[in-house]
Amino acid sequence: MTPPEHPHRPAWFDISTPDAARARRFYQDLFGWPSNVLDDTYALVGDADGRPAGGIGQAGPDSPYVGFVAYFPVDDVDAALARAEQLGGTRVLAPVDTPVSRIAVFTDPDGNHVGLISR
Template identity: 75%
Template sequence: MTPTGHHPAPAWFDISTPDAARSRRFYQEMFGWPVNVLDETYALVGDTDGRPTGGIGQSGPDSPFTGIVVYFRVDDVDSTLVRAEALGGTRVMEPTETPVSRIAVFADPDGNLIGLLSR
């Protein structure tokens, strides 16, 4: 349980890959995900009602990670990231504003990448 008294659940996922077009095709065929390409670097994927539940992005030399990251909804990205570091995590992506949320990524003590998301 977090200090605020609730248990964060997965809220979003990102797949960052060196070949986003290939990954979009793969996951669309694999799971039947609808794909909404926003630009050459990022596409939203979702369930059959069209609500996005994740994204597939193009990684590059300055990308903070390659692979999949599951984001957990938290009350405050910045303070939760500081808490993760105090517990032995490592900051991977600084808190960043997106059009719909604030996000950050850290590695846990075993190197697993975990995303944080707040509205």
């Protein structure tokens, strides 16, 4: 499912929280992350060179999850999600296209949120 050119480490992360502004301030103060606020609901955060490494989003009442999710790179989000479900995972966020990638989120058999991403 994951070819050798894909490292087995996260490619992206999201922090979904009921108070995104507070979370942005916290992580900026803790790690010095620069923040690029896209709108009232989402901000890109990254390293000193300005490349985004993840995002902090505003969780609303219909948000599929709250908390930290690491996204792992795969060639085909839909196929990887189907495989995760076959292995006992549960779909949390159906595959969706973003401006730069395709993502999905599932919980593993222990309830941990895991993201999938393809570019």
